Amino acid sequence: MSGGEVEAIVVTRYRCAYCRRSWSKRPRTAEHAAKCWLNPDARSCGTCTNYHPGYDGGWDEPGAPSLCSEGLPVWITPDGYTDLRVHPRGCPSWSPAPLPPSEEE
Numbered sequence: 001m002s003g004g005e006v007e008a009i010v011v012t013r014y015r016c017a018y019c020r021r022s023w024s025k026r027p028r029t030a031e032h033a034a035k036c037w038l039n040p041d042a043r044s045c046g047t048c049t050n051y052h053p054g055y056d057g058g059w060d061e062p063g064a065p066s067l068c069s070e071g072l073p074v075w076i077t078p079d080g081y082t083d084l085r086v087h088p089r090g091c092p093s094w095s096p097a098p099l100p101p102s103e104e105e
């Protein structure tokens with residue numbers, strides 16, 4: 001590569017204030033943010049004090065499944081992983097977690 005002209009361009013993107021994902025279109029971003037799993041208004045497991053994430057086991061310990069201290073079902077993918085992004089929204093037992101999970105990139 002040599003001799004080609006290069007121009008700098010500045011691009012505006014829109015970012016979800018909760019999970020920091022970004023999109024090129026504001027309406028798409030607003031649509032996402034309204035139901036983002038980290039938006040407290042969504043009342044999803046990701047921001048709830050009742051949610052306890054599980055963890056994978058190792059060779060000498062079994063690990064633990066994700067669970068809800070209110071005994072409500074916690075969504076788990078067919079291969080056994082918890083995916084907070086698809087957790088139910090609008091939970092009646094939702095209670096704000098003291099510190100929301102940080103997704104800084």
Ligand SMILES: [Zn+2]
Nearest residue numbers: 016018019036
């Ligand atoms: Zn988001």
